[in-house]
Amino acid sequence: MGNFMELVRNENMKIYSRLRTWIMMGIMLVIMLAASIVVLLLDEGVKSMWTVLNSEVFSGTMLVTIFTVIIAADSVAGEFSSGTIKLLLIRPWSRSKILLSKYISVIQFAIFFLAVLFVWTYIWNGLFFGFSSGSLQELTNESSTGSVWSFVLSGLGLQFISMMLTTVTISFLLSTVFRSGGLSIGLSLFLMFMSDTIAGLMSLIDKPWKDYFWFMQSNLTQYLSNGPDVTHEHTIYFSLGILLVYYVVFLAITWWQFMRRDITS
Amino acid sequence: MSEPIVQLSNVTKRIGNRTIIDHLTLDLHPGEVYGFLGPNGSGKTTTIRMMVGLMKLTEGEITIKGHSITDSFEKAIRQVGAIVENPEMYKYLSGYKNLVHYARMVPGITRQRIDEVVKLVGLQGRIHDKVKTYSLGMRQRLGVAQAIMHKPSLLILDEPTNGLDPVGIRELRDYLRHLAKSEGITVFVSSHLLSEMELMCDRVAIIQHGKLIDERVISQDGPAKDAVSRYRFEVDRPSEALELLAQHSAVVTQEGIELDTDRETAAWINAQLVSAGLKVYGFRPHVKSLEEQFLEVTGGETVG
Numbered sequence: 001m002g003n004f005m006e007l008v009r010n011e012n013m014k015i016y017s018r019l020r021t022w023i024m025m026g027i028m029l030v031i032m033l034a035a036s037i038v039v040l041l042l043d044e045g046v047k048s049m050w051t052v053l054n055s056e057v058f059s060g061t062m063l064v065t066i067f068t069v070i071i072a073a074d075s076v077a078g079e080f081s082s083g084t085i086k087l088l089l090i091r092p093w094s095r096s097k098i099l100l101s102k103y104i105s106v107i108q109f110a111i112f113f114l115a116v117l118f119v120w121t122y123i124w125n126g127l128f129f130g131f132s133s134g135s136l137q138e139l140t141n142e143s144s145t146g147s148v149w150s151f152v153l154s155g156l157g158l159q160f161i162s163m164m165l166t167t168v169t170i171s172f173l174l175s176t177v178f179r180s181g182g183l184s185i186g187l188s189l190f191l192m193f194m195s196d197t198i199a200g201l202m203s204l205i206d207k208p209w210k211d212y213f214w215f216m217q218s219n220l221t222q223y224l225s226n227g228p229d230v231t232h233e234h235t236i237y238f239s240l241g242i243l244l245v246y247y248v249v250f251l252a253i254t255w256w257q258f259m260r261r262d263i264t265s
Numbered sequence: 266m267s268e269p270i271v272q273l274s275n276v277t278k279r280i281g282n283r284t285i286i287d288h289l290t291l292d293l294h295p296g297e298v299y300g301f302l303g304p305n306g307s308g309k310t311t312t313i314r315m316m317v318g319l320m321k322l323t324e325g326e327i328t329i330k331g332h333s334i335t336d337s338f339e340k341a342i343r344q345v346g347a348i349v350e351n352p353e354m355y356k357y358l359s360g361y362k363n364l365v366h367y368a369r370m371v372p373g374i375t376r377q378r379i380d381e382v383v384k385l386v387g388l389q390g391r392i393h394d395k396v397k398t399y400s401l402g403m404r405q406r407l408g409v410a411q412a413i414m415h416k417p418s419l420l421i422l423d424e425p426t427n428g429l430d431p432v433g434i435r436e437l438r439d440y441l442r443h444l445a446k447s448e449g450i451t452v453f454v455s456s457h458l459l460s461e462m463e464l465m466c467d468r469v470a471i472i473q474h475g476k477l478i479d480e481r482v483i484s485q486d487g488p489a490k491d492a493v494s495r496y497r498f499e500v501d502r503p504s505e506a507l508e509l510l511a512q513h514s515a516v517v518t519q520e521g522i523e524l525d526t527d528r529e530t531a532a533w534i535n536a537q538l539v540s541a542g543l544k545v546y547g548f549r550p551h552v553k554s555l556e557e558q559f560l561e562v563t564g565g566e567t568v569g
Contacts, residue, residue, distance in 0.1 A: 006369040013366065018357050083353035087411065090317045091370040092343040263319040 004097060011105035015071060024067045028113065031063065032056055032121050040128045049125040050134035050148050056125070057156055058221075060117045065163040068110040069171040069188050070181075075102045076172070076258070077181040080265045089263060099258045103172060107164060114160060118153075140225055151224065158220040165243045166218050167192040173254045179265070217242045270295045270451050271316075271419055275325035278311055278475075285311050286475040288325070293419070293453060298445045300466035300483075301455040304563055308475040309455045310350060313423050316453075317347050329419055343371070346417035348425065352408025356397040360388060360407050363396060364414065371415040382410045385440075401428030409437070413444070420444065421453045426461055438465045459559055471562055479562045496531045498522050499546040500538060509541055510534060523551075 015021055039052050046052060076099070079085040089095060134148040167188050174184030199215040210216060217239035223232060269292035278286040286308045293299050303309050314320040316327055318334050318341070327334045332341035354363045364383070368374040383392050386406040396404065405428055412420055420441075426434045442465065444450045456462050462469055463483060471479040499521040500506045506522050507515055513534070515524035526534065531548060538545050 002370065002372040010366050010369055013362065014355060014358070017362065082356070083351065084355055086319060086349045087353065087367070089319060090342055090345065090347055090349070091367065092339040093370060094339065260321075262321060263314065 002092070004101065007093065007098060007101035008104050008108075011075070011101050012108065015075075015105060015109060021071075024070075025113070025116065028060065028063055028067070028117060029120055032060055032117065033124055035059075036121070036124045036128055046129055047138045048132050048134045049122075049129040050132070050152065051138055052129060053121050053125045054139050054152055054155070056121045057118060057152060058159070060121065061114065061156065061159045061163070064110060064113045064117060065167055065192065066189060067113060068106060068163070068168050069192075070185055071109050072106045072168050072171040073175045073181045073184040073188070075106055075175065077175040077179050077184060080179040081181065083265055085263055085265060095259050096255055099176070099255060106168065106172065110160065110164065110168065114156060118156065155221050155224055158224070161240075162218050162220045162243070163192075165247045166195075166214055169247060169250045169254075173250045176254045176258050211238075212242060214243055214246045267294050269293055270330055271453070272328045273312075273316070273325070274327075276312070276315060276322055276327060277324035278308075278315060278320065279323045284475060286315070289472065289475070289477055291470060291477065291480075293451050295418070295451055296445050296449040297467040298441060298452045298454065298465055300462040300469035301453060301472070302457075302459065302462060302469055302559060303455075303472040305457075307473050309472065310423060311475075312472070313347070313349055313421055313453075313455065316421060317345060317349060318342055319349065343415075344418045345421060346412035346415065346419070347421035348405075348408040348412055348423055349421075350423050351427070352404050352411075354396045354404060354407055354411075357395060359395055360392045360399065360403075363407060364392075364411055367411045368414060374415055378414060382414050385413075386410045387436075402430060402433050405429055405433075409440075416448075417450065419451045419453065423455050424457065425454055426456060426458055434461065441465060471559060473563050479558075481558075493525055493527050495551045496524055496526050496534075496548055497551050498524075498534070498538065498548040501544040501546075505541070506538055506543055509537065509543075521546075 035056055036052060039046060079088055088098065091098075136146050136148055136151055139148065139151060170191060171184050171188035174187055175181060178184060195215045195218055198213075199219070202210045202213060202216060211234065217234075220236065220239060223236040223239070271291075271293040273289055273291040276286055276289045277284065289308075289312060291299075301309055301312070311320065315322055316329075316334065318338050322335060327341075329341040330344050332344070334341045354360070355366065358366070361379070361383070364379050368379055383389055386409050388403065388406055388410065391399065391403060396407065399407065405425065409422075409425070412422070422441075425437060425441075429437060438461070441452050441454070445452050445467075454462070454465065466483055468480065468482050470477055497518070497520060498506065503517045503521050507517055510522070510524065513524045513526065515522045524534075528550070531550070535545055535548055
């Protein structure tokens with residue numbers, strides 16, 4: 001049959017032909033630039049470009065997560081609300097492959113935005129505070145050695161994995177199950193913002209099973225600080241394992257729902 | 266008769282304990298335009314949704330060119346082009362990009378083919394404008410374009426004349442007949458415009474409450490010469506005419522008299538009446554329109 005990548009191309013065409021997508025991009029770029037300018041004007045004790053970059057990339061990732069949730073929610077629910085789902089599903093492709101092409105385009109969207117985020121903050125902070133190779137002490141206040149690049153990029157990578165495994169996939173799931181973009185955006189962002197609060201509450205519970213909730217494990221960046229005086233309750237593999245189990249369950253429900261549903265919109 | 270290209274056998278759809286479609290069996294042959302008539306809520310759209318795999322069948326089977334829509338969906342649907350209900354397109358894309366979108370999903374559709382269908386449906390001037398600026402008629406044309414782009418053997422159109430102006434309807438009708446006759450495409454149309462169906466279709470099926478209640482052939486060249494039909498004679502003295510035509514079991518109506526006969530006999534009866542001194546103002550065969558037949562079989566339920 002046909003070429004699967006053509007389906008992904010279609011999904012990308014639908015994402016990037018919309019003004020909305022470029023407004024999101026503009027918002028992200030303006031906020032990051034503004035943050036650097038504010039630091040440049042107000043804070044004279046900046047040690048290097050990396051301290052500003054690191055915190056901007058961290059908060060920027062939250063923004064990218066919100067945007068990706070919007071794209072993921074609209075990807076399936078939007079086809080239902082516009083009625084285009086009918087013309088989309090009467091092609092010689094199985095429903096599961098069409099859903100997969102949508103999911104892949106959502107992942108690509110997140111990677112694209114994170115890459116732009118990193119390059120953009122690198123350029124401006126370098127121009128404002130001087131390009132430097134930096135040292136890890138500036139970021140972690142620990143006597144650890146290693147490359148600043150790998151620290152910042154692994155932080156970005158872990159945040160990306162955490163967001164894809166939980167918030168974005170939940171949004172995709174809700175979008176498929178409820179066919180309502182608004183509901184899935186609202187609910188998945190609510191879960192994202194509440195996850196720290198819920199994790200805080202749950203840590204008060206003195207039972208071993210509390211560790212098996214995804215809220216308890218969704219913060220992967222904690223594992224980046226691994227000096228001699230830092231101890232973690234679990235290993236990163238344990239956290240990843242728990243998240244993966246949830247992830248597989250979320251995806252299974254999503255696909256099952258999409259394959260069995262009668263299209264009546 | 267040739268091998269049917271589409272077969273619906275005992276197709277049944279139940280949602281909960283409501284039976285929407287009840288053991289529907291239809292055969293469609295290559296190159297015919299098949300009309301699908303029924304009152305609102307009779308299950309036309311549900312049937313179409315099952316034929317294109319959007320809804321699952323509770324019982325029965327649908328095959329298209331021998332491929333089951335349930336078991337080998339991809340092979341079966343490859344033969345189908347369709348518009349289900351309204352031709353909903355991506356409004357934020359241009360008409361052309363919408364076509365590119367669907368073209369990518371079937372191997373072998375070239376840019377030339379896209380340009381060809383754009384020309385065919387007469388959208389050349391506006392194809393690069395966003396679909397949100399299109400009128401309903403233009404969307405309908407774009408819908409037809411995406412349905413025929415991959416040269417399907419079966420074209421399914423749900424209420425295709427909706428939103429078209431009289432010229433557009435005529436063009437579409439001529440085009441569908443052309444597709445069926447010269448390219449051998451089977452066209453399956455549902456419509457509530459009965460007069461339209463009469464002009465467009467070779468056969469029509471009438472369904473009500475999910476059941477096939479009638480299926481008939483529509484003759485495109487009018488009734489045959491020796492066909493018996495109901496003739497109405499407008500005369501000045503009906504009762505006298507009745508006496509004169511005692512052996513023909515005629516009845517008196519408001520306008521005159523009515524009886525079943527063929528063309529030649531009707532002319533002969535006219536001569537009889539005139540020579541008996543009656544005034545004949547006119548006589549004509551009364552061909553039941555599809556609409557009358559439809560109301561007859563569906564028991565006068567409103568058609569929408």
